[in-house]
Amino acid sequence: MQLFYTPNISENSKEITFDKEESRHIVKVLRMKEGDSFKITNGKGSFFDAEVISANPKGCLVKIISEEVQQPLSYQLHIAVAPTKLNDRYEWFMEKATEIGISEITPIICDHSERKVIKSERYEKILQSAMKQSLKAYLPILNEAVSFKNFVTSEKTTESLKCIAHCEETDKKSLKSVLIPKKKVIILIGPEGDFSNEEIEFAKTSGFIPVTLGESRLRTETAAIVACHSVAFINE
Template structure:
C-alpha cells in the first residue's frame, strides 16, 4: 500500500492531499477512487484512507482508521554532524539514519569544514522520502546549520550526560559508544568533518561534558561514522 506524508492531517474524518502529493498519487501512481493508501503525519500518527475523489491537483480522502503513537520508542537519538564536501554523502547519511531510526539531526560548521552552505529544504525532502519508504510515523527534525562553537554551547541538560564526541585523535579517555550508552535514554553524538575535529574543538566539547568515544578500529568517513553511531544506539535499544 502506498504511503503519503500528511503533517497537517489532525483528527479530521476527511482530508485532501496537497498538490504535490496529489500529483504523485493520481498522475504518477495512477491511483483512483476506491483505492486505499496509508498516511503518516510525522508525529506518531499512522492512518489508512480511501480515495473518494482523484484529480491531478487534488485527491480527497476518507480516513478509515488511525493509530496514534505508532511504534513509539522510549529513547531519543540526536546526531550533530559536520556537512560533507560531497552533498550526496550527507544525503545518504540522512536517508539511512532515517530508515534505521533517528529523532533529530543538527549540522554545524567546524574549523576544517569544506562545505559551509546547505539547502535544508532539499535535505528535508530526502528525510521525508525515507520516512515514507521505511514506514516511520515520526519525522526526524532537521535543524539549520550553525557554527560549531554556537552549537556546543546550547542547553543539553535533557540528555542527562549522554553527550558523546567521536574523533580520530589519540585519546586515552576514549571508550566504545556501546560501553557508555544505556538503553531508554536520550543521546547526542557529535561527528566531525572529513579532516576531523580540531584539537580546540575536542577540548571545547569536553569542557561542556561531552565524552570522547570510538566507533571501532577503522577510520570511518563522516557519513559512515554517523550511520554507525545511529545503528549502535538503536541496537542498544532493540
Template sequence: MNYFFNPELDQNSKKFSFSPEESRHIAKVLRKREGDEILVTNGKGILFHCQLIQADPKNCMAEVQEIRKNHPKMYSLHLAVAPTKKLDRFQWFLEKATEIGVNEITPIICERSERKTLSSSRLQRVIQEAMKQSLRTFLPKLNEPVSFTEFLEQQHPVLRFIAHCEKEEKMELKRRVAADKDIVILIGPEGDFSQDEIAASYDKGFIPVSLGESRLRTETAALVACATVNLINNT
C-alpha cells in the same frame, strides 16, 4: 503498501487534500482511483487509514476511515554532524539515518568544514521520502545549521559523546550507550574536529568514544553511531 505524508493532519481530521506533488504521485505514478485505500502519516506518530475520494493528479482528496497512534521510543537520538563537501553523501546519510531511526539532526559548521551552507528544503524532502519508504510514522527533526560553538552552548541530555580521530584512550560507543536514555553524538568533518573544538566539548561534558578501529568517512561514522544506539535499545 505505500505511505503518504501530510503534516497538517491530526486526530480530528476527516477529509483532506494532498499537495500537488503527492497528488501527482498518487494518481499518475501509482494510478490510484476513487475508492482505493491509502495510508497517510503526519510524521508525528499517527497513521491514517484513508479512502481516496478524488483521484485528480493536481488535487487528490481522501477521507479518514481509521486512526492508529504509535508511541514514541523510550529514548531520543540527536546526531550533530558536520555537512560533507559532496552534498549527495550528506543526503545519503540523512536517508539512511531516517530509515534506521534517528530523532533529531543538526548540521554543525566546524573549523575544518568544507561545506558551510545547506538547502534545508531539499534535505527535508530527502527525510520525508525516507520516512515514507521505511514505513515510519515519526519524521526526524532537521535543524538549521549552526556553528560548533553555538551547538555546545545549547542544552543537551546527560549522555553526550564526541567521536574524533585523535589518539587517546576512548571507550567504544556500544559500551557507553545506556538503553532508554536520551543521547547526543558529535560527528566531525572530513578533516576531523580541531584540538580546540575537542577541548571545548570536554568542557561541556562530552565524552570521547570510538566507533571502531577503521577511519570512517563522516557520513559512515554518523550511520555507525546511529545503528549502534538503535541496536542497544532494541535488544
C-alpha cells in the same frame, strides 16, 4: 503498503486535499481512482487509513477512515554531524539514519568544514521519503545549521548523555561502553578533516565524553551511521 505524508492531519481530520505534487503522483503515477485506499502519516506518530473521494491530479481529495498510533522509539538519539563536502553523502546518511531510527539531526559547522551551506528544503524531502519508504510514522527533526560552539553550549545538550567521536590519538572510550539503554544521547560527528584540537577540548569542558567508533578510520557519513546503529542496537 503505500504510505503518504502530510503534516496537516490530526485525529479530528475528516477529509484532506493533497498538494499538486502528491496528487499527481497518486492519480497519474499510481493510477489511483475513487474508492481506492492507502495510508497517510503526519510524521508525528500516527497512521491514517484514507480513501480517495476525488481523483483530481491537481488536488486529490481523500476521506479519513481510521487512525493507528505507532509506538515511538524506545530511545532519543540526536546526531550533530558536519555537512560533507559531497552533498549526496550527507543525504545518504540522513536516509539510512531515518531507516535505522533517529530522533533529531543538526548540521554543525566546524573549524575544518568544507561545506558551510546546506539545502534544508532538499534535506527535508530526503527525510520524508526515507520515512515513507521505511514505513515509519515519525519524521526526524531537522534543525538549522549551527556553529560547533553554539551547538555544544546550547540548551539542546542538557539532560543528555553527550559524546564526541573523533580520530585523535588521545584517551577515548568505546561508544558502546558508555551508551545507556533508554537514555537520551547526543553524538557529535566531525567533518572530513575531523574536529580541531580546540573543538575537542571545548567539547570536553562542556561535558562531552570522547569516544571511538572502532579501529577503522571512517568517513563522516559512515561514522554517523555506525553511531546511529550502535544506539539502536543497544536499545533492542
